[in-house]
Amino acid sequence: MRHNFNNERHRGHHGAGQFTSQQFPIAGSSGREFSPIPGGGSNHNFPSSSTGNNSANFRSFSQQQVQNFCNYKPKRDFNRCLSQHLNAVPSRWTREQAERIRITRENSAPVISPPIPRISEDLWVWDMWPLQEKDGSIAVLPGGWRVLFTLSAPRSVLPNNRHDVARIAYFYSRDGLNWIQGGLVFEEGTAFGSRQWAGSAMIDNGKIHYFYTASGRRGEAQITYEQRIAYTSSGFVSDLDGVEFVNFTPHQIILEPDGVLYQTLEQSEQSESTIIYAFRDPWFFKDPATGCEYLLFEGNIAGNNSEINCGLTGELEQQASQYTGNIGIALLRNNSYTSWQLLPALLEAGCTNQQTERPHIIVSSGRYYLFTDSHRFTFAPGLTNGPGPDGLYGFVANTLRGNYQPLNSGGLVVSNPIEEPNQAYSWLVLPDFSVLSFIDTYNLQGITTDELSNLPESFQIEHFGGTLAPTLQLRVSGRTTEIVAEYDFGLVMVSETESPKCCRNGNEDGPENERCQSCECRNHNDDCGCRQNDHHKCRDYDDECGCKHNDHHKCEDYDDDCRCKHNDGKCRRCGYDDGKGNDECKYKQSDHRCSCNSSIQFPKLDPNRFVERPRCGCSNN
Numbered sequence: 001m002r003h004n005f006n007n008e009r010h011r012g013h014h015g016a017g018q019f020t021s022q023q024f025p026i027a028g029s030s031g032r033e034f035s036p037i038p039g040g041g042s043n044h045n046f047p048s049s050s051t052g053n054n055s056a057n058f059r060s061f062s063q064q065q066v067q068n069f070c071n072y073k074p075k076r077d078f079n080r081c082l083s084q085h086l087n088a089v090p091s092r093w094t095r096e097q098a099e100r101i102r103i104t105r106e107n108s109a110p111v112i113s114p115p116i117p118r119i120s121e122d123l124w125v126w127d128m129w130p131l132q133e134k135d136g137s138i139a140v141l142p143g144g145w146r147v148l149f150t151l152s153a154p155r156s157v158l159p160n161n162r163h164d165v166a167r168i169a170y171f172y173s174r175d176g177l178n179w180i181q182g183g184l185v186f187e188e189g190t191a192f193g194s195r196q197w198a199g200s201a202m203i204d205n206g207k208i209h210y211f212y213t214a215s216g217r218r219g220e221a222q223i224t225y226e227q228r229i230a231y232t233s234s235g236f237v238s239d240l241d242g243v244e245f246v247n248f249t250p251h252q253i254i255l256e257p258d259g260v261l262y263q264t265l266e267q268s269e270q271s272e273s274t275i276i277y278a279f280r281d282p283w284f285f286k287d288p289a290t291g292c293e294y295l296l297f298e299g300n301i302a303g304n305n306s307e308i309n310c311g312l313t314g315e316l317e318q319q320a321s322q323y324t325g326n327i328g329i330a331l332l333r334n335n336s337y338t339s340w341q342l343l344p345a346l347l348e349a350g351c352t353n354q355q356t357e358r359p360h361i362i363v364s365s366g367r368y369y370l371f372t373d374s375h376r377f378t379f380a381p382g383l384t385n386g387p388g389p390d391g392l393y394g395f396v397a398n399t400l401r402g403n404y405q406p407l408n409s410g411g412l413v414v415s416n417p418i419e420e421p422n423q424a425y426s427w428l429v430l431p432d433f434s435v436l437s438f439i440d441t442y443n444l445q446g447i448t449t450d451e452l453s454n455l456p457e458s459f460q461i462e463h464f465g466g467t468l469a470p471t472l473q474l475r476v477s478g479r480t481t482e483i484v485a486e487y488d489f490g491l492v493m494v495s496e497t498e499s500p501k502c503c504r505n506g507n508e509d510g511p512e513n514e515r516c517q518s519c520e521c522r523n524h525n526d527d528c529g530c531r532q533n534d535h536h537k538c539r540d541y542d543d544e545c546g547c548k549h550n551d552h553h554k555c556e557d558y559d560d561d562c563r564c565k566h567n568d569g570k571c572r573r574c575g576y577d578d579g580k581g582n583d584e585c586k587y588k589q590s591d592h593r594c595s596c597n598s599s600i601q602f603p604k605l606d607p608n609r610f611v612e613r614p615r616c617g618c619s620n621n
């Protein structure tokens, strides 16, 4: 069954006297419905939309929270953000939890049956990520375009070899369904790595920020599996004709494993891992509760795997200790997204699973839903009930640093159906809990992937999707989830996160914010929210009544592009960096937050932490 898309929007109301906090509806809680896509049907995600129940649940943010979120400054707020992680202990995905994984009616995706429409005629396309706003909402560029980035390889490459030549491509669409191929994002030879793997992209203040995995080294004769996290940014031209990215900044490596919190390739090679090591898949996340900005990524537990004690015996102990997947996190340190502080992992799957791929978080009803993709073959051996399937796995906690518990008991949120265990992969959950993925090897009708590699190349090509799978819709309630709808192939809906809403250029404090909330902003949307790019204090408006690009109301002196002139003497904050190395600006006011502590050490974690003590056996004495 395939539903047509209907995007439901939810309208808030902002009553009088509510200006000290922001309230907005929790996704799906109620509201009049409309669909930006003609002919859309009902969105079955949330019960209230089908029952016509009009009572809205609102999430509230205090003025302090709104300020923290909207006025976040990475340098100034570094210690505030860091303090939440200093004694942090990674949550664990234990073998015992993984043994509770079951494929059920609620988590099993419908079989994808041919014919499949392809997003590209000449490219294989797999891991995908939409352009998001800084708060994680799906971005819409001028001209009405949604943008989707994907890993890609020419279709002349054998599907299995695609990872060795991967490049990031992009597509754009007005309806989120019909995608126009934009081409490769980075000019050849400019990006790091002999190939580029998955990442994320965020738009802020007229610039697009790209985070991606640099795999191997550019120009290497033999591919290697070193992985580093890289960054670049660009401007863009987006109008009725389409979307183009322009003026890229030089690419930079921004994160490498330290060997203390995250395993280096060398440490992995000294161990006996047989499954590919990871330091990849950066995903940008701005915590709605604090405003602090992070990258999540896939890593492995640092050190030699033999240091890990799974509490098992004999050969199984030795084998299981090789499975060291974790979900890493790093905190932003500077304004230019180039300096990051590695933090202890959010989640460790030691002795359970080697790969926790493409980790990402959706905050809903104040809960943190942490999702990751994993394969059947990356589960550690010896699990009762066997390894979990290729699927999307999820965990939930009350705070970013909370104790993440697996959803649906074992963690399985979306499984490939038993009949087609490899039909899709690389699931990505969006703010409305719709789920993207790509079609992997499908219509195999019982042939295993091992057998597949011995079959003729033409057969392998015929049974590889290399395109977007039907989008799925989850309903999430507390610790349980359910697939409730299957939409069209590759549908990307516009959805918003439940983060505080900021006016352009941040500042949400005081009367500005009141205006924004009370619909006095000059260019408001139907929800009475300030429209993107609107800025009520803007002095100079463009044709659409939006603030002219990079207008900055606090600036006293403008350059030709209507930008705030550097060094206009308005640096008011400690740690403010004018981007011109102006130290006076940086250190003008010295309060304690000015000194940045560059040598934060996290203790090496106790290697015995993995011991799972027998729960009901007699001890020796």
Ligand code: FRU
Binding pocket: 126, 127, 151, 162, 163, 166, 197, 198, 199, 213, 280, 281, 357, 358, 425, 426
């Ligand atoms: C998931 C994945 C990612 C990686 C990419 C490489 O499908 O393994 O973790 O970035 O594929 O192609």
